[in-house]
Amino acid sequence: MIVKGIELDFFRNYLHMDAKFSPELNVICGENAQGKTNLLEAVAYLSTASSHRARYDKELIQFGVDSAFIKGELLSRDRDFTLEARLSRNARKQLFSNGVRLKTAGELAGVLNTVLFCPEDLYLIREGAVERRRFLDSCICQLRPRYAAALAEYRKLYDQKTRILRDWEEKPSLLETLDDFNLRMAQTGAVLIHYRAHFIRKLREYAPPIHREFSGGREILALRYETVKTVVDPEASPKEIFPQLLDHQESHRQAELDARQCLSGPHKDDLTVELDGMSAKQFASQGQTRTAALSLKLGSREIFFHDTGEWPVLLLDDVLSELDARRQAFVLGHINGGQVFITCCEDEKLEGLGREKVFRIHAGRLV
Ligand code: ATP
Numbered sequence: 001m002i003v004k005g006i007e008l009d010f011f012r013n014y015l016h017m018d019a020k021f022s023p024e025l026n027v028i029c030g031e032n033a034q035g036k037t038n039l040l041e042a043v044a045y046l047s048t049a050s051s052h053r054a055r056y057d058k059e060l061i062q063f064g065v066d067s068a069f070i071k072g073e074l075l076s077r078d079r080d081f082t083l084e085a086r087l088s089r090n091a092r093k094q095l096f097s098n099g100v101r102l103k104t105a106g107e108l109a110g111v112l113n114t115v116l117f118c119p120e121d122l123y124l125i126r127e128g129a130v131e132r133r134r135f136l137d138s139c140i141c142q143l144r145p146r147y148a149a150a151l152a153e154y155r156k157l158y159d160q161k162t163r164i165l166r167d168w169e170e171k172p173s174l175l176e177t178l179d180d181f182n183l184r185m186a187q188t189g190a191v192l193i194h195y196r197a198h199f200i201r202k203l204r205e206y207a208p209p210i211h212r213e214f215s216g217g218r219e220i221l222a223l224r225y226e227t228v229k230t231v232v233d234p235e236a237s238p239k240e241i242f243p244q245l246l247d248h249q250e251s252h253r254q255a256e257l258d259a260r261q262c263l264s265g266p267h268k269d270d271l272t273v274e275l276d277g278m279s280a281k282q283f284a285s286q287g288q289t290r291t292a293a294l295s296l297k298l299g300s301r302e303i304f305f306h307d308t309g310e311w312p313v314l315l316l317d318d319v320l321s322e323l324d325a326r327r328q329a330f331v332l333g334h335i336n337g338g339q340v341f342i343t344c345c346e347d348e349k350l351e352g353l354g355r356e357k358v359f360r361i362h363a364g365r366l367v
């Protein structure tokens, strides 16, 4: 998959910009706060219609302006695509593929796959399970439209059930609907567990060898999927998982009413990361954390390639500056074969680069 070019209007600090990219390596250079990450964010936005660092689309619209526009010219599955996103402060976002309005962001799945690695990815290892679920969700949503639909449905049900659990004492009639919510959450939750388990099995295949090589053969990375205890085989079909999830929910009914929270379901899933048998979250050093996070991201990139036959676009934000020369060379040696965007500061020397196209950014403009 290749982003041939991008056009931005009023996106973050870009007034207007129009760039044509190399199908291989693109180096985005500039001083701090000039718009390097914003440009990567715009490319990534086209793959999922969401940003890795903005909670609300409004944050992407230029200060003092009402709407923003992103347009990407892409090559995907041997076809040309034009993807457009129109963001507005006062209305829902509008997405278009080849000029046709999309009903949901899920319809974008598979057109442009991206893997982004940025300094915040340290949280993937360090922080709570929510970061790791976000990583899994972002990858699987791009690969499986059915997963994206199930996730959206599960989140809606979760919010509604949370309101019931919060308000049931004041309004006991709400409890009449609880069984129905449990049933529907177990149905959609079973789909999530099934796809997550399959994705993690593949990640176990691809990420540990990358990590071993990255750490000079010294460290063993191990990944484990932690899901609802009653699920016997998370890779089984959603049909088989469903009654096991329902059992768990029913056994937690009183506890959920007491806690006024949803306690049972895949919204509590985690992906445990271990280095040499020790929890990476608790014991990994700064360098080990960075290496493990990068191994997960590069591992997911391999999954995309093997699943779709095309390399996803790799977006490396501020990554190389944090690595020593050997690790830089390792990363650069691992990214042959697809389109890559790397940001770097003006004075940084990136060694080992080949036919790169360099873009210099200053105050939201190409210079
Ligand atoms: P660094 O090297 O420090 O990572 P960067 O070039 O990646 O810098 P960006 O994160 O792309 O910098 O941000 C560039 C500028 O865009 C920042 O000064 C930021 O305040 C500004 N900015 C962010 N959101 C908006 C917005 N909605 N409207 C206008 N400007 C914005």
Ligand code: MG
Pocket (backbone or CB within 6 Å): 036, 037, 038, 317, 318
């Ligand atoms: Mg940046």
